[in-house]
Amino acid sequence: MDRVDRLLALVAELRAASPEPLDPSALAARLRVSERTVRRDLELLTHGGLPVRQVKGRGHVLPGEPEPAALSEAESLTGPVHDTLAEAVRTRRVVRMAYTDQAGARSFRDVEAHGLVTAPYGEYLVGWCRMRDGPRMFRLDRIGAAFLSGRGAEVRDLDELLAALRVPVPRPPAGPGPRGPAGAERARAWTLDRLEFVRSRLRDAAAGVRSGGEGAAALRGVLGHLAEWTRWQAAAVRAAATGEEPVLAGRRPRFPEGFDREMPFDARERMIQDAMALRSLGELARDLQEVLEAVGHWAAGCDDALWEAELPDPRPYGPPGPPRPLADLLAGWRGPLAHIEWHLDRLTDEPPPRPSDDDEDVWVVDRCPLQA
Structure with a gap:
C-alpha cells in the first residue's frame, strides 16, 4: 500500500470508529504497517489540519462533524435555495417552493x-409532491x-421513491435455481404497484389539460x-x-x-x-386505461410459475431479446410501463434520470425506445 492509500485508509478507520x-x-x-508508521502518519495528518485528538490511555479519535446551524424560516426564504433544500432533507421537513416547468409555467x-x-x-x-400526491424530481x-x-414530512423510504421514479429492474436471485413463492409474490406486487402508479400519472396528465392546461394537442x-x-x-408479453x-x-x-x-x-x-x-x-x-386494466387483471391472476421463469423478450422489430423475468418485461426497462413514463416525462416537468455506466435499471434514449 503506497503512502496516499495508507493515509486514506487511516482516515477511513478513524471515521468509522468515531466517536470511539x-x-x-x-x-x-489493520493497516499492516508498524506502529511507528501509524504515529508518523497521524502526526502528518494533524499538522495538515485533520482534527485528530489523543485520548490518554485509549488512543486517537476523530470527532464527528458538527451539526450545521438550523435555518430559521426567514433565512430559508432569503438564503441560497440549495441550503434551504439541504436543511429540509436533513430535518425531514416540508418545503414550499416556486417551481417553473419546461414550458415556463410556474406553480407553488x-x-x-x-x-x-x-x-x-x-x-x-x-x-413527495403533495400537490400531485406522488413522488417527483x-x-x-x-x-x-x-x-x-414548520411541518414535518411523512416517513417515506428514499429508495422506494427512487424506484418509482427510475423504474428499477427486479434483480434475479444470486444463487442458482428458480425463485420460490415469496419471490413470485414480491414480483407480482411490485408490478401491480408500478401499474397503478403509471395509471395515476395518466389520469393526472389528462385532468391537467381538461381543466384548462396547455398541451392538449x-x-x-x-x-x-x-x-x-x-x-x-402487453399482448406480446402475455403471448410469450x-x-x-x-x-x-x-x-x-x-x-x-x-x-x-x-x-x-x-x-x-x-x-x-391517422x-x-x-x-x-x-x-x-x-382506451389506454382499458389496456392497462386488462394487464392488471391478468397479472394479478396468472400462475406463480410465470413470475419465477425467464421469458423471451418480444421486440417490435427483429428477433426476441434475451430472456427476462415477467416483472421486468411488464414494468422494467423497455417494458410498456416504462415506455408510457418515458413519454409522460417529456410532457411534464419531471425529467428521466440517466443511468450510470454500470446501471441498466433505466432505459433513457433521445427518441422513443421502441425505435431502437
Whole structure:
C-alpha cells in the first residue's frame, strides 16, 4: 500500500470508529504497517489540519462533524435555495417552493424533501409532491425560491421513491435455481404497484389539460401512440408467457388493410396517428386505461410459475431479446410501463434520470425506445 492509500485508509478507520478512539497498535494491525508508521502518519495528518485528538490511555479519535446551524424560516426564504433544500432533507421537513416547468409555467408546491441527487446534467430534489400526491424530481435550477415550513414530512423510504421514479429492474436471485413463492409474490406486487402508479400519472396528465392546461394537442398525439403500442406490447408479453395467440385489449380502432404486415416504424406510426386522430382526448385516455386494466387483471391472476421463469423478450422489430423475468418485461426497462413514463416525462416537468455506466435499471434514449 503506497503512502496516499495508507493515509486514506487511516482516515477511513478513524471515521468509522468515531466517536470511539483507536489505539495506534490496533490501527497498525489493520493497516499492516508498524506502529511507528501509524504515529508518523497521524502526526502528518494533524499538522495538515485533520482534527485528530489523543485520548490518554485509549488512543486517537476523530470527532464527528458538527451539526450545521438550523435555518430559521426567514433565512430559508432569503438564503441560497440549495441550503434551504439541504436543511429540509436533513430535518425531514416540508418545503414550499416556486417551481417553473419546461414550458415556463410556474406553480407553488408543498414538497416533502427526502433527498438531493446530483446527475451529470443537473441536480434534483427528490420528494413527495403533495400537490400531485406522488413522488417527483425537481431540477434545482428551476426552483426560484424555497421556504422551510414548520411541518414535518411523512416517513417515506428514499429508495422506494427512487424506484418509482427510475423504474428499477427486479434483480434475479444470486444463487442458482428458480425463485420460490415469496419471490413470485414480491414480483407480482411490485408490478401491480408500478401499474397503478403509471395509471395515476395518466389520469393526472389528462385532468391537467381538461381543466384548462396547455398541451392538449401534444397529449392527444402521445396517448394515441401509447394506446396502440401498449396494446401490442402487453399482448406480446402475455403471448410469450403463455404460448397462446396475442390478445389485443382495449378499443382498437379500424386500421387500413396491411397494417399488421411488416413495415418501418415511421410508416406504422403515421397509420396509428391517422386512425387515432378521429378520437377525442377522453376516448384515447379510456382506451389506454382499458389496456392497462386488462394487464392488471391478468397479472394479478396468472400462475406463480410465470413470475419465477425467464421469458423471451418480444421486440417490435427483429428477433426476441434475451430472456427476462415477467416483472421486468411488464414494468422494467423497455417494458410498456416504462415506455408510457418515458413519454409522460417529456410532457411534464419531471425529467428521466440517466443511468450510470454500470446501471441498466433505466432505459433513457433521445427518441422513443421502441425505435431502437
